[in-house]
Amino acid sequence: MSTSHDTNFVHAARGGLAHTPGIDLSTTYRIDQLEVGAQSLHEQAHGGQPVETPVYARLYNPTVRKFEEALASAEGAEDAVAYASGMAAITALFMDASTRGKQIIAIRPLYGGTDHLLSCGLLNMEVRYVNVGELAEAITPETALIFVETPANPTLKLVDIRAVVEAANGVPVAVDNTFATPVLQNPIALGAQYVVHSATKFIGGHGDALGGVVATSTARAASLRQIRIATGAVMHPIGGYMLHRGLQTLPLRVRAAQKNARELASLLEQHPSIHKVYYPGHKNAPIPEGQMRGPGCVLAMEVRGGYRAAAHIMANVNLITPAVSLGSVDTLIQHPAGLTHQIVDEQAKQSSGITPSLLRLSVGIESIEDLWRDLKQAIERAHHIRAPEQQDTAPLP
Numbered sequence: 349m350s351t352s353h354d355t356n357f358v359h360a361a362r363g364g365l366a367h368t369p370g371i372d373l374s375t376t377y378r379i380d381q382l383e384v385g386a387q388s389l390h391e392q393a394h395g396g397q398p399v400e401t402p403v404y405a406r407l408y409n410p411t412v413r414k415f416e417e418a419l420a421s422a423e424g425a426e427d428a429v430a431y432a433s434g435m436a437a438i439t440a441l442f443m444d445a446s447t448r449g450k451q452i453i454a455i456r457p458l459y460g461g462t463d464h465l466l467s468c469g470l471l472n473m474e475v476r477y478v479n480v481g482e483l484a485e486a487i488t489p490e491t492a493l494i495f496v497e498t499p500a501n502p503t504l505k506l507v508d509i510r511a512v513v514e515a516a517n518g519v520p521v522a523v524d525n526t527f528a529t530p531v532l533q534n535p536i537a538l539g540a541q542y543v544v545h546s547a548t549k550f551i552g553g554h555g556d557a558l559g560g561v562v563a564t565s566t567a568r569a570a571s572l573r574q575i576r577i578a579t580g581a582v583m584h585p586i587g588g589y590m591l592h593r594g595l596q597t598l599p600l601r602v603r604a605a606q607k608n609a610r611e612l613a614s615l616l617e618q619h620p621s622i623h624k625v626y627y628p629g630h631k632n633a634p635i636p637e638g639q640m641r642g643p644g645c646v647l648a649m650e651v652r653g654g655y656r657a658a659a660h661i662m663a664n665v666n667l668i669t670p671a672v673s674l675g676s677v678d679t680l681i682q683h684p685a686g687l688t689h690q691i692v693d694e695q696a697k698q699s700s701g702i703t704p705s706l707l708r709l710s711v712g713i714e715s716i717e718d719l720w721r722d723l724k725q726a727i728e729r730a731h732h733i734r735a736p737e738q739q740d741t742a743p744l745p
């Protein structure tokens with residue numbers, strides 16, 4: 349029976365006798381017939397699925413597999429491969445690219461960890477940063493992957509996925525879909541070859557499970573699975589169980605938080621202490637035609653008063669948690685330049701708008717009245733500290 353996108357989130361890969369999938373914690377599996385075990389090992393070493401016995405938990409785990417099937421269904425992909433964290437998934441994607449060519453092209457801004465991995469030399473690949481307009485010309489026969497994030501962390505900058513795919517001219521395109529979630533955006537339907545998630549964020553949704561996942565075609569998934577076996581960056585089965593459960597309520601959580609985020613974006617816009625609000629679809633950030641089904645649950649703001657005011661707002665919230673990460677049912681606030689994007693090159697920070705006065709807010713599902721009351725008092729307390737004009741140019745300590 350073909351069912352709707354929302355129904356799939358609730359039911360995908362949950363078959364079996366029990367109402368909920370079990371958690372299989374075994375690290376190794378019985379091999380009653382050597383030939384069958386050897387065949388299973390052979391299949392998996394080539395990126396395939398086990399035959400009768402998983403053999404060993406670094407090769408396959410049935411609980412994690414269920415999460416992968418459900419995520420692939422949510423993204424409209426043939427297959428998915430889960431990893432220990434979002435960064436482990438992204439590392440696998442880049443390692444896989446390195447077998448096809450020497451260059452990766454990326455569009456900034458990116459999550460600080462991704463930017464660092466690309467820039468620090470660890471990959472031993474050439475990395476070029478371009479904007480969409482420069483992409484087609486930057487491609488060489490060595491270009492193995494084009495990597496984008498939209499909405500991007502932390503400024504919510506939007507990249508037109510269809511335009512990237514067109515300019516890519518056949519080079520595989522990977523989209524980090526962590527901010528939009530599969531509820532609001534499905535990059536594969538827009539022509540991308542890979543979708544990657546930090547499942548730690550919205551998919552888990554409760555701040556208690558680390559994980560990453562790449563959704564792609566069956567053939568591309570096979571080589572990503574081989575890399576996972578080789579590097580051992582496996583997702584723990586308890587994580588797999590929790591992230592699979594997280595998918596069931598993802599559409600509800602995203603819509604509830606998005607309603608709050610929309611409201612906060614417009615309230616913040618009108619507040620005299622807020623210089624600028626970054627939110628998809630807001631002001632100068634039109635959503636590319638047909639790309640997203642909603643603006644999402646994360647926003648960023650430039651506060652008047654520079655670094656000191658931003659730091660004070662973060663220190664003055666009560667209900668809202670001052671912490672990195674995002675996508676949880678509770679609201680989090682953090683300072684990208686000082687925290688999540690500290691590691692990013694100074695010049696790249698500047699050109700991407702990651703300034704000392706930028707705060708990022710991951711909006712949760714609390715009551716909007718409580719959220720606004722808390723944020724407003726934090727902003728107003730911060731602005732009693734010193735006259736805003738004196739601090740606009742204050743640098744990071």
Ligand SMILES: *Cc1c(COP(=O)(O)O)cnc(C)c1O
Binds near residue numbers: 559
């Ligand atoms: C957090 C994050 C990552 C990294 O994921 P981890 O699970 O922390 O390794 C990658 N991309 C984006 C957009 C993120 O927000």
